Amino acid sequence: MIRSNELLGPVSVDQDTQISEVSGAGRVTSAYQAIREAIRSNLFPPGYQAAEVEIARQLGMSRTPVHEAMARLQEDGLVRILPKKGIIILALSAADIEDIYEVTIALEGAAAARISSFPIEQREPVIEILRQATLAMKTALAGGDLKAWAQADEQFHETLVAMCGNRRLMRMAGTIADQLHRARMFTLNLRPLPSASSDEHFAIISSIEKGEAEAASRAARRHRQHACDQLLPLIARLNLRNL
Amino acid sequence: MIRSNELLGPVSVDQDTQISEVSGAGRVTSAYQAIREAIRSNLFPPGYQAAEVEIARQLGMSRTPVHEAMARLQEDGLVRILPKKGIIILALSAADIEDIYEVTIALEGAAAARISSFPIEQREPVIEILRQATLAMKTALAGGDLKAWAQADEQFHETLVAMCGNRRLMRMAGTIADQLHRARMFTLNLRPLPSASSDEHFAIISSIEKGEAEAASRAARRHRQHACDQLLPLIARLNLRNL
DNA sequence: CCATGCTATCTTGCATGCAAGTAAGAATTT
DNA sequence: AAATTCTTACTTGCATGCAAGATAGCATGG
Numbered sequence: 001m002i003r004s005n006e007l008l009g010p011v012s013v014d015q016d017t018q019i020s021e022v023s024g025a026g027r028v029t030s031a032y033q034a035i036r037e038a039i040r041s042n043l044f045p046p047g048y049q050a051a052e053v054e055i056a057r058q059l060g061m062s063r064t065p066v067h068e069a070m071a072r073l074q075e076d077g078l079v080r081i082l083p084k085k086g087i088i089i090l091a092l093s094a095a096d097i098e099d100i101y102e103v104t105i106a107l108e109g110a111a112a113a114r115i116s117s118f119p120i121e122q123r124e125p126v127i128e129i130l131r132q133a134t135l136a137m138k139t140a141l142a143g144g145d146l147k148a149w150a151q152a153d154e155q156f157h158e159t160l161v162a163m164c165g166n167r168r169l170m171r172m173a174g175t176i177a178d179q180l181h182r183a184r185m186f187t188l189n190l191r192p193l194p195s196a197s198s199d200e201h202f203a204i205i206s207s208i209e210k211g212e213a214e215a216a217s218r219a220a221r222r223h224r225q226h227a228c229d230q231l232l233p234l235i236a237r238l239n240l241r242n243l
Numbered sequence: 244m245i246r247s248n249e250l251l252g253p254v255s256v257d258q259d260t261q262i263s264e265v266s267g268a269g270r271v272t273s274a275y276q277a278i279r280e281a282i283r284s285n286l287f288p289p290g291y292q293a294a295e296v297e298i299a300r301q302l303g304m305s306r307t308p309v310h311e312a313m314a315r316l317q318e319d320g321l322v323r324i325l326p327k328k329g330i331i332i333l334a335l336s337a338a339d340i341e342d343i344y345e346v347t348i349a350l351e352g353a354a355a356a357r358i359s360s361f362p363i364e365q366r367e368p369v370i371e372i373l374r375q376a377t378l379a380m381k382t383a384l385a386g387g388d389l390k391a392w393a394q395a396d397e398q399f400h401e402t403l404v405a406m407c408g409n410r411r412l413m414r415m416a417g418t419i420a421d422q423l424h425r426a427r428m429f430t431l432n433l434r435p436l437p438s439a440s441s442d443e444h445f446a447i448i449s450s451i452e453k454g455e456a457e458a459a460s461r462a463a464r465r466h467r468q469h470a471c472d473q474l475l476p477l478i479a480r481l482n483l484r485n486l
Numbered sequence: 487c488c489a490t491g492c493t494a495t496c497t498t499g500c501a502t503g504c505a506a507g508t509a510a511g512a513a514t515t516t
Numbered sequence: 517a518a519a520t521t522c523t524t525a526c527t528t529g530c531a532t533g534c535a536a537g538a539t540a541g542c543a544t545g546g
Contacts, residue, residue, distance in 0.1 A: 072314075
């Protein structure tokens with residue numbers, strides 16, 4: 001059983017092992033974001049078993065906010081609360097990834113469609129950001145900087161949902177996007193160079209520019225579907241469980 | 244300001260005003276479901292201002308589970324927690340309805356596509372349920388029983404997402420569907436008879452039966468889009484704020 | 487040596503207590 | 517009478533206390 005001390009530092013410096021606190025609205029939000037980031041960045045890897053009181057200590061707060069944050073994280077599908085036993089960071093199975101992609105495909109498709117139906121003066125700045133991000137992808141790929149490529153790619157997709165104006169969609173997509181992040185980072189250097197991505201992005205941008213909502217939706221969905229089709233066999237073949 | 248006593252009963256029987264408790268996993272879930280149902284059924288109408296302690300009393304539990312349930316309900320967009328002031332049941336604006344429909348359209352489209360890609364032996368029973376629900380809609384409509392029609396319609400859509408096998412999608416769609424429920428019930432007798440719905444449902448069923456995922460997705464999306472296009476002008480025209 | 491039962495400990499679930507912030511209304515002043 | 521200040525009651529946010537369940541390890545009996 002993996003315990004916190006083995007991962008966050010030796011016992012002797014236990015008093016110092018604190019994950020960075022995020023100042024925000026309340027302690028619950030603070031805990032939620034901090035834990036989430038810890039999971040996203042793999043500081044809390046899948047299988048990591050934590051106790052509320054331990055995380056609370058690391059965050060410098062009582063169990064209550066951590067308890068509430070964990071409930072939210074379980075809702076998000078990131079952790080599993082085993083009653084009277086503890087909290088375990090969940091791994092993502094291949095089936096999970098497929099489900100997550102399916103939802104992402106649906107939501108991003110809707111976001112692309114919505115942006116396409118904006119008036120031109122509202123579409124213009126969005127298109128500019130999307131284009132910049134895609135160009136950054138191209139240059140990063142040309143320079144062999146996969147990490148920069150991934151970052152630019154994420155910015156493209158984040159922009160797509162962040163700019164669509166539908167808050168519920170944004171929240172849902174955001175929640176789900178974090179879960180993909182880990183899987184994508186893990187397989188980043190394992191998969192073939194994603195050279196087609198830029199073109200697919202440009203296809204999405206082009207449809208948005210022309211105001212063709214249905215085409216933009218389809219292009220966005222096709223793009224994510226391709227990514228999913230590339231990622232899934234990799235995970236299955238390598239029998240990657242720790243995502 | 245609307246207070247609980249005015250809505251849930253006179254003061255003299257305060258000790259008896261309890262909203263039905265749902266036995267389940269824990270008190271948090273119990274509170275969540277009970278409050279959610281109270282909102283859904285308009286027992287807690289929009290604008291209703293509640294205090295944690297009051298609801299806790301009605302549910303026969305302490306503030307803590309109610310507090311956590313309320314946090315979830317705020318996440319769901321059903322209530323707003325005003326710090327140090329109270330909890331207010333939110334109304335749905337026309338823009339909210341539009342956003343909700345947009346997400347529903349995306350998710351149900353994905354669900355329909357997924358079901359279409361099932362092997363035939365798995366598709367068969369789903370199709371049967373969908374067909375039954377649609378037939379029930381037809382007979383209800385013929386008999387002028389709008390309430391039965393709405394129930395059958397909801398069953399159709401619930402089945403679509405419940406059977407798709409993607410839990411994340413199910414949860415998201417479920418959360419959002421509840422928010423539509425109120426609006427649909429309010430406008431049920433105000434809108435023209437939804438005679439086209441059955442045919443659109445049959446179109447969805449047909450595509451699923453043929454295993455045409457993309458067609459099923461499109462049919463499902465078009466159907467919900469039509470419903471949205473019918474509902475929104477009504478809400479705007481009647482200046483309905485209390486949804 | 488192995489199996490079985492017991493105990494000590496660790497876990498969450500929830501109730502309660504306390505602090506801090508808000509608003510409404512009473513009391514006071516102009 | 518009107519405006520202003522102060523008090524008081526009520527709200528959530530969070531810490532803490534306590535109970536109940538689960539587990540691991542030890543002791544005990546075979």
